Every structure is written in C-alpha cells, then in structure tokens.
Amino acid sequence: MVIGAAIGGAIMYGIISFFGPGSPDTFDEKNIQLRADDLKIVAYGKKVYDENCASCHGVDLAGEANWRERNADGLLPAPPHDETGHTWHHPDAVLFALTKYGPAKMAxxxxxxxxxxxxxxxxxxxxxxxxxxxxSRWSKEIQERHDQINQSAAQ
Structure with missing residues (x-):
C-alpha cells in the first residue's frame, strides 16, 4: 500500500484506526471519521491533496472562479474546500463517498x-x-459545526 511505504507503520496504524476494527478492505463506510486533529494524518493528507486535488481545487482550497456557474461544456468548475464552499456542509461519510466514487456516480x-x-x-x-x-484548514467554529452535522447524520 502506498501510504505504508510513504509514511511508515506508526502513521499507517493511526490512519487505519479511524476505520475501526478490521482492515482497510473491510471498514464500514458509515463509520468514517476525519481526523483534523491528528497532525501526522493531516501532514500526509496535505501531500495527497497537493498531488491529486490542488490542480483543480487550488493549493489554498479556494476552488475555481465562478464555481456555481456551469461552463460552456455544461460542467461546474471545481468548488472551494475552504469555509466559503459547501464541503463542510456534508458529513464525513458523504465527503468520503463523493471523493471515492465521484459526484457523477453519487448523483x-x-x-x-x-x-x-x-x-x-x-x-x-x-x-x-x-x-x-x-x-484541518477550517476555523474551529466551522469544524465544530461540521462535527454537529456528523452527529446529526449518525442519528
């Protein structure tokens, strides 16, 4: 697994721990929990983001201009992932599924x-x-509101 080679066993254990029991192949997507408070996971996540997401969503998470308006090809530009966007309005499990499967498959x-x-x-x-x-880049207030969204989604 790429992450194990890149950051070592200790951090790998920390990342797998938010899957709960079992291996990464058997975790329950409904019990996903983001770990914005874990500095090792966040540091590794920045590398993943920079390599796979920043080209569209921006290194500063600001997204593309006019992200609410469809382009000539009918597609929406990449939205921001900072506090000005709608990312934080979705519970962890939805964010994970949107990223893993893509918006087209989800919608x-x-x-x-x-x-x-x-x-x-x-x-x-x-x-x-x-x-x-x-x-981790959201303000404490937005993180707390996002935590409340997660709690509501779990009920």
Whole structure:
C-alpha cells in the first residue's frame, strides 16, 4: 500500500484506526471519521491533496472562479474546500463517498462532473487523509459545526 511505504507503520496504524476494527478492505463506510486533529494524518493528507486535488481545487482550497456557474461544456468548475464552499456542509461519510466514487456516480441520473472518482487512483486511507487535511484548514467554529452535522447524520 502506498501510504505504508510513504509514511511508515506508526502513521499507517493511526490512519487505519479511524476505520475501526478490521482492515482497510473491510471498514464500514458509515463509520468514517476525519481526523483534523491528528497532525501526522493531516501532514500526509496535505501531500495527497497537493498531488491529486490542488490542480483543480487550488493549493489554498479556494476552488475555481465562478464555481456555481456551469461552463460552456455544461460542467461546474471545481468548488472551494475552504469555509466559503459547501464541503463542510456534508458529513464525513458523504465527503468520503463523493471523493471515492465521484459526484457523477453519487448523483446518478446522468449527472456529469469533471471530478473523477478516486477509487481506482487512491487507497481509502489517502482519501481520508486528504479530507482530514481539508477539514484541518477550517476555523474551529466551522469544524465544530461540521462535527454537529456528523452527529446529526449518525442519528
């Protein structure tokens, strides 16, 4: 697994720990928890984000200009992942699924999106690390509101 080679066993254990019991191949997607408070996961997540997400969503997480308006090709530009966007409005499990499977697959009904699913590109641990990095960049207030969204989604 790429992450194990890149950051070593101790951090790998920390990343797998937010899957709960079992291996990365058997974790329950409903019990996903981002770890914006874990500096090792966040640091690794920044590397994953920079290599796989920043080209569209920006190194500063600001997204593309006019992200709410469709381009001439009918696709929406990449939204911001900072506090000005809508990323934090979704619970962890939804963010994970959108990243892993892509918006088109999640929305269905022929929805088109420029964003690919990363299920064949990144291991789940890398997806979770990149999302943890994104969450770590939000203010404490937004992180707390996001935690409340997660609690509501779990009920």
């Amino acid at each position: 269905g009904d022929g929805y088109k999106s420029a964003m690919p699913g990363f299920e064949d590109i990144l291991p789940d641990t890398d997806i979770l690390a990149s999302l943890s990095y994104i969450k």
